Amino acid sequence: MIHHFKIVVATALLVCAVPVYAQTADPSAAPVSSTAAATAPAQKPKLPIRAKTHDEYVVYQAAIAKKQDPDAMAKAAADFAAKFPDSDIRVLLYRASMKSYESAGEPDKMMQAAQKVLELTKDDPEALLAVARVQEEHTSPMDLDRDQRMDQALANAQHSLATVDTDLVVPVNTQPESVEPYKKFLRATALSIIGSIQFKRQQYAEAEGTLRRAIEADPTSVDGTIILRLALALDEQKKYEDAVQQANRAVELTKEETDAGRAARNERDRLTAMVAQNSSPGSQDVAPPANHDQTPQGQ
Numbered sequence: 001m002i003h004h005f006k007i008v009v010a011t012a013l014l015v016c017a018v019p020v021y022a023q024t025a026d027p028s029a030a031p032v033s034s035t036a037a038a039t040a041p042a043q044k045p046k047l048p049i050r051a052k053t054h055d056e057y058v059v060y061q062a063a064i065a066k067k068q069d070p071d072a073m074a075k076a077a078a079d080f081a082a083k084f085p086d087s088d089i090r091v092l093l094y095r096a097s098m099k100s101y102e103s104a105g106e107p108d109k110m111m112q113a114a115q116k117v118l119e120l121t122k123d124d125p126e127a128l129l130a131v132a133r134v135q136e137e138h139t140s141p142m143d144l145d146r147d148q149r150m151d152q153a154l155a156n157a158q159h160s161l162a163t164v165d166t167d168l169v170v171p172v173n174t175q176p177e178s179v180e181p182y183k184k185f186l187r188a189t190a191l192s193i194i195g196s197i198q199f200k201r202q203q204y205a206e207a208e209g210t211l212r213r214a215i216e217a218d219p220t221s222v223d224g225t226i227i228l229r230l231a232l233a234l235d236e237q238k239k240y241e242d243a244v245q246q247a248n249r250a251v252e253l254t255k256e257e258t259d260a261g262r263a264a265r266n267e268r269d270r271l272t273a274m275v276a277q278n279s280s281p282g283s284q285d286v287a288p289p290a291n292h293d294q295t296p297q298g299q
Helices: 054-064 070-083 090-104 107-120 125-137 146-163 176-200 204-217 224-236 240-253 259-278
Strands: 006-009 020-024 169-171
Touching (some): 054 090, 070 090, 090 107, 090 169, 107 125, 125 146, 146 176, 224 240, 240 259
16 A cells, blocks of 8 residues: 655744654554554654744753763653653654664663654654564563564564655655665565564565565665575575575675674585585485574674
8 A cells, every 4th residue: 555645844943943854644544553652542743843942942952962872862852851741852852862772782772762752653664663673683482472572573563664655754854865765774674574573483485575575675785684584484495595595695795703694604504515415316305403593683
């Protein structure tokens, strides 16, 4: 389904304008519910997002200046929300906090900030993906709520696919040609999360199709870990020659000293030996490793 959308630009009104615009969703489109959001229905910020008073704008500027320090940014966002509890600008500061923690490599705090965003606007694709990524990557086979967390991650990733063209907030004056590549990245991220969940649930054929779509969604910025997972999905289906090709590609895209790099090289070597053995008369298939579910999450 293709959503119609409009670009709403936050224009500068004296000193009280906040420099962002958003692509707003068609209100007739039924959103996918997100368990990451608050229980009360989230209301979209009134667009264009702008400060209502000079004081609000000044406090916003002081808060956003702390975005290089994740904890300071989070505190500034919380302090702003306490001082201006009805301000739409809260979502901008929580988004800044989310991205600050992402850059710092603190996934749990990134997820907390993303959930704050979703309490204010439940369709934000970046926040949905931030939550989905943590749920998918940081859920282990031993977690008692594993299935519930995977279901939540799947719903959040699917929801982001439905809103990436309609609810992505970007800075004012951003050129359209720079927005589209980022949308491709977000779509690829969502599909890779979905494909990874399918793989972990041993839905290997479905995972293969979804991971291929993830790669096609953003072919200029391919994650070697996703290529490796595709190789493993093919391996599980005994599509060994295709799996070897993808494993070789994963090797090219990963560094040898990383977990993903070592796993890619091990998979390539094992598959290469398997294909050679299977081409010999009287050979038998070699069973794949038993720990495929533990694919490294990053390079």
